[in-house]
Amino acid sequence: xxxxxxxxxxxxxxxxxxxxxxxxxxxxxxxxxxxxxxxxxxxxxxxxxxxxxxxxxxxxxxxxxxxxxxxxxxxxxxxxxxxxxxxxxxxxxxxxxxxxxxxxxxxxxxxx
Amino acid sequence: xxxxxxxxxxxxxxxxxxxxxxxxxxxxxxxxxxxxxxxxxxxxxxxxxxxxxxxxxxxxxxxxxxxxxxxxxxxxxxxxxxxxxxxxxxxxxxxxxxxxxxxxxxxxxxxxxxx
Numbered sequence: 001x002x003x004x005x006x007x008x009x010x011x012x013x014x015x016x017x018x019x020x021x022x023x024x025x026x027x028x029x030x031x032x033x034x035x036x037x038x039x040x041x042x043x044x045x046x047x048x049x050x051x052x053x054x055x056x057x058x059x060x061x062x063x064x065x066x067x068x069x070x071x072x073x074x075x076x077x078x079x080x081x082x083x084x085x086x087x088x089x090x091x092x093x094x095x096x097x098x099x100x101x102x103x104x105x106x107x108x109x110x111x112x
Numbered sequence: 113x114x115x116x117x118x119x120x121x122x123x124x125x126x127x128x129x130x131x132x133x134x135x136x137x138x139x140x141x142x143x144x145x146x147x148x149x150x151x152x153x154x155x156x157x158x159x160x161x162x163x164x165x166x167x168x169x170x171x172x173x174x175x176x177x178x179x180x181x182x183x184x185x186x187x188x189x190x191x192x193x194x195x196x197x198x199x200x201x202x203x204x205x206x207x208x209x210x211x212x213x214x215x216x217x218x219x220x221x222x223x224x225x226x227x
Contacts, residue, residue, distance in 0.1 A: 006154075009152075032213045036216075041220070042220055043202050043218025043219050043220050043221055044155070044202075044216075044218050045218065046215045046216065049215075089154060089155065093213040094213075098206065098213045099157060100157075100213070100216065102154040102155040104152055104153060104154040105154050
């Protein structure tokens with residue numbers, strides 16, 4: 001019940017296309033859903049996060065869509081650029097312990 | 113600028129040796145975490161601390177220990193290194209955001225190879 005399942009494992013998208021990464025969870029106590037971006041040789045960095053009181057959050061080209069009833073959330077990257085090539089992690093937490101449960105990661109490659 | 117630094121960045125050791133990975137943050141964050149990252153597993157929590165003298169076990173704590181004697185540092189010790197502990201280790205910190213999960217700030221990682 002503590003798992004966060006992330007798909008796909010890897011994704012190749014043409015420059016200018018839309019990249020979509022999906023995550024699913026089971027624990028209904030989760031109330032914080034961040035996405036982290038990691039470049040090779042670096043630590044992950046927060047990209048965007050959402051709480052269940054909204055169904056969508058947009059920051060520039062990055063959008064989180066959240067479906068509470070389906071217990072799913074996804075990251076959409078519009079107009080994908082080669083600089084977006086990185087590994088993306090979804091995660092979930094409940095505020096009782098500040099601990100994030102992480103998805104396995106998606107390696108995104110944007111082809112020029 | 114505030115930051116979180118890990119050392120060493122790369123370490124090769126032998127089975128059975130004790131290894132300590134350092135983590136130092138200047139954010140003045142109460143919460144600190146150690147993760148290991150392995151292909152296909154994402155990030156797995158080893159140990160965490162919510163403040164000085166506080167330490168807690170994560171999901172993969174066997175063979176690891178931490179101590180928190182001040183706000184800035186959370187060293188991770190492998191008591192007797194095993195080949196299964198070959199991994200990339202990340203330290204992270206977050207502020208006490210009034211009961212809400214906050215942004216994690218990560219170091220750049222320490223790559224450990226146990227031969």
